[in-house]
Amino acid sequence: MEFSLGKQSLLVDCGMFQGSRSLETLNHGAFDFDPDRVGAVVLTHAHIDHCGLLPKLAAQDWKGKIWCTAATADLLEYMLADAGRIQESEAERRNHRRDRAGETAFQPLYTEEDAIRAWRQSHAVSVGEWFEPVPGFRVRLWNAGHILGSASVEIMAGGVHVLCSGDLGPENKAFHADPHAPASFDYVICESTYGDRARDKVTIAQRRDLLEREIKAALVRGGNLVIPTFALERTQELLLDMARLADANRIPDVPVFLDSPLASRATSVFARHADEMEDIDGDDIFHHPSIHYVEDTSASMRLNTMSGAIIMAASGMCEGGRIRHHLKHNLHRRESTILFVGFQARGTLGRVILDGAKRVRISGEDVNVRAQIRRIDAYSAHADREELHAWITARRPIAGSLFLSHGEPEAVASLRTLVQLDDAATSIIAPQIGETYSLVAGVPAKRTQTGRVELEEIVGTDWQNEYADFAANLKQHLGKIRSEQARKQALADMRRVLDSYNNFRDEKRQRRTSRGRA
Structure with a gap:
């Protein structure tokens, strides 16, 4: 989000698009802003959808400061470096896939070196302290209660008073106090992640009851309990609850494997900031005897031989990382359980599984879904519909x-x-990607540039999601056709349909060429 005043501008966050492949492709395009105008970035928190394009900005020789809380700065060291490694390894993996032989090589969006350069540009500031990141902009941060170090951003510039919520946490969340910020603004920009969902109000004790039941039920089945988890915050909340349940002898004495180097490093940041958090009570719960941190790849692969273990791995939406490896080895097992504990965006593998897919495609391979698929919604780091409404109401008046x-x-x-x-x-606006607005104190915002309407079509599932689903189930559908000849005919019919689209495209191109010559 860019705020401009005169010849300079201020960015609030610089995150990656996440979701379908088509949506992620936008990360490789040019920025919607001019990096040369950006004097500084104010970062709300360290989740990749808010900070993941900072290394791309640094790679373009941008040298401004990235202002954030001290905890966010500490987390960035690991979050951004990991993102850079993923970019490099993902490009290499795609380039070595057999089905891409002869195609143009993928280039990483940025490198680990770019990521480290961006982290070194971070500058810590205390919550509630006014600072001036860019001449003419006065800014201060407020607790957003979302994850460690998360903040809302208050801005005063050109006589206009603005508040950006960042991501807001729910009430009674582990580790953090409830979100807080002042009232009375010209403009408020509020997140809407769970704007259509009202969750049952669950205390930490009740949440542990839910987790206890899921763990016991999964272990009775005899297989592994696999939990796709976000390396930052969700992992640490689960470790806290599992340690408390184990100490109270409420769950069986089984090993808990945290198979995510990034989550392990993020956990070390939580330990360093333990005195700033609630619910810790001086205990070193992150080094509980039942918890085992898995670092190297060979140790991760050895988990394939286990049954009756709890395996936590990133990423939380199953779009990358070691969780895909564990899903390939557990989804087809009827005795295994996959437990989702976080938001699954449309177009992600996690959402496809949660929505009931019978077969999924993981790294080019078709996998049957026979495992028990479960969900606990009590670990959300986001405020729900009613909590968002209450936060907005507390910011009134909004002039x-x-x-x-x-x-x-x-x-x-x-x-x-x-x-x-x-x-x-006075007015409520749901902006589209790419829209710009003029902000004047005391009056509704005026749109000065329309958005990119075509991008709204790829916010959810895209053609690549549909292709993965089609390919994963094609053999099964063909198997239901009784005769060999009929199967061949079905394949021929499908080829003919695809060829008709290609022929139509070629004919349109020829007609355009003919009109140009005329």
């Missing part, structure tokens, strides 16, 4: 406009309907 962002279309629409009922702001 200009309320912007609802960072949510799928249905979530934004639902939250917008709710806040319209009590006239939260």
Whole structure:
């Protein structure tokens, strides 16, 4: 999000698009802003969808400061370096796939070296302390209660008073106090991730009851309990709860493997900032005897031979990392359990599995889904619909406009309907990607540039999701056709349909060429 004043601008966050392959492709395009105008970045927190393009910015020789809380700066060292390694390894993996032989080589979005350079540009500032990241911009941070170090961003510039929520945490979350910020702004920009969902209010004790039941049920089945988890915050909350349950003899004495080097490093940052957090009580819960940290790849692969273990691995939406490896070895096992504990964006492998797919495609291989698929929604790091509404209400009066962002279309629409009922702001805007607005104190925002409407079509599932589903189930569908000749005919018909699209495209190109000559 870019705020401009005169010839300079300030960025709030610089994150990656996450979701379908088509949406992720946008990360490789040019920035929607001019890096030469950007004097500084103010970062709300260390999740990759908020900080993941900072290394790309640094790779373009941008040398400004990245302002954030001290905990966020500490987490960035590991989060960005890991993102750089993933970019490099993912490019190498794709380039070595047999089905891509002869195609143009993938280039990593940025390197680990770029990521480290970006982290070194971070500059810590205390919550509630005014600072001036760019001449003419006064800024201070407020606790957002989302993850360690997360903040909302208050901005005063050109006589305009703005608050950016960042991602907001729910009430009664482990480790952190509830979100807090002042009231009375010209403009408020609020996230909408769970704008269409009202969760049951669950205490930490009740959440542990839910986890206890899932762990016991999974282990009774005899297989592994595999938990796709986000390396930052969700992992540490699960470790806290498992340690407490084990100490109270409420779960069986089984090994808990944290198979994520990034999560292990993020956990070390939590330990360093333990005195700033709630629910720790001076205990070193992150070094509990039942918890085993898996670092090297060979140790990760040895987990394939286990049954009756708890395996936690990133990424939380199953889009990369070691979790895909464990899914390949456990999804087809009826005795195994896959437990989702976090938000699954549309277009991600996690969402496909959670929505009930019978077969999925993982790294070019088709995998049957026979494992038990379970979900606990009590670990969310995001405020739900009612909590978002309450946070917005507490920011009143909003003299200009309320912007609802960072949510799928249905979530934004639902939250917008709710806040319209009590006239939260003079105008309520759901901006599209690429839109720009003029902000003037005391009056509604005025749109000065329309968004990129075509991008709205790829926010959810895209053609590559549909292809993966089609390819994963094609053999099964063909097997239901009784005769060999009929199967061959079905394949011939499919080829003919595809050829008809290619022929149509060629004919359109020829017609355009003919008109040009005329």
